[in-house]
Amino acid sequence: MSSPTTNTTTRAEYCVVACAEAWRDAGEILASPMGTVPTIGARLAKLTFAPDLLLTDGEALLIGDVPAVGAPAEVTEGWLPYRQHLALVATGRRHVMMGASQIDRHGNQNISCIGDWAHPSRQLLGVRGAPVNTLNNPTSYWVPKHSPRVFVAHVDMVCGVGYDRAAAAGPSATRYHRIPEVVSNLGVFDFATPGRTMRLRSRHPGVTVDEIVAATGFPLTVPDEVPYTREPTADELRLIREVIDPGGIRDREVPA
Template sequence: MSAAEGAAVSRAEYCVVACAEAWRDNGEVLASPMGLIPSVGARLAKRTFSPDLLLTDGEAMLVGLDGRPEGWLPYRRHLTMVTGGRRHVMMGASQIDRYGNQNISCIGDWERPARQLLGVRGAPVNTLNNPVSYWVPKHSARVFVEKVDMVCGVGYDNAAAAGPSATRYHRIPRVVSGLGVFDFATPDRSMRLVSLYPGVTVGRVREATGFALTVPDEVPYTREPTADELRLIREVIDPRGLREREVGS
């Protein structure tokens, strides 16, 4: 075992593994991670348990394991993959609610918002046409809210209200935060706590969440990275340790 592998597993590395798991068994789809830790996670998934993933530089190129271009993906082809459900994107969220509605547009009333953010961008099309997971590094009640100020990414309740045309391809596999992993595998499709990182308690997660989570009687810890995964994260994919800047200890 190398010196890098011998160090204790950090919170950021648990987050990387949790993000990587979002693409397990996805097959040959375009992985579109937004954010540093999701990007490390996508590359880890491709190097280990999801070798058929396609990786993109976020613009017009398909890239290999070393980040070098190995194919051209013009925007029209990218959109074809989106509308055909052949992409799994992991987006960020300025707000997310119990049913997975996501907001990246504004904070406050639309008529006079207190904060202007990125804008709706492609979130509605993403969520209604291909799997969308979310990455939230700083888990707080300001982000995990009872109701988002504006719906950008469509949640399960709004998709159901819109009918079969909206629900046919709508899927939110998981939400990964700096405190744990969540999904929507509940009867009413509300958010459920799936796993915690070592050192995090259920009580802490509840305090940092602005709505009532579904919490199983027994909540496991997020799986540890294997020795080979740690080697890849620390020595190959992110040797500069940039992941540690995104998540606190």
């Protein structure tokens, strides 16, 4: 497949669009993006193809406008106390996009430690809310630096629950469990395979399939034809550059 026509779209902007697609036609659910690029993506979705998406100020308020990254909201739609937030989580009415220090081919995610649990070589964030997120509402992942150290054969500790472990736990674990997509600085991945293992869905322009396979530490399902991640429209680029992230913070997370 030939490469798209050369333009000024940056890798970070392709990643923003790919993250935004996680919330396409999501309806009135709560978006919980973690990281700069997912945050821009959620706001882009809200301003374009997912107008009913609920956004927060990152604390306890539902916001009614879409401010630039780092700017305060000017419109408040409602109050989201912790109890109500947990109610949204527990009933599948939230779609969170988390980070992953490690992720395996089944979608198990680790953000707690690297190495043996008894004597880890690195202490990370801790389990946090990953098990509750993954078992109770759709959870996607954002990885700004795709490498075999992140995409691993086996995670050192399971924080976010993957498809294999959810299935083993039974219906109570699978009712709301869903991993719509994994976005990295190289491409977009999903689990649309018979065994619910990771599949390459698209690659960002300028990236080859061989580069992605080499940067992945487990066998990746690769279709015969791998499309490029879709181009942002002119209006989407305007919103990203002029409205949502005029300071270009996205390029710090994914350098050009």
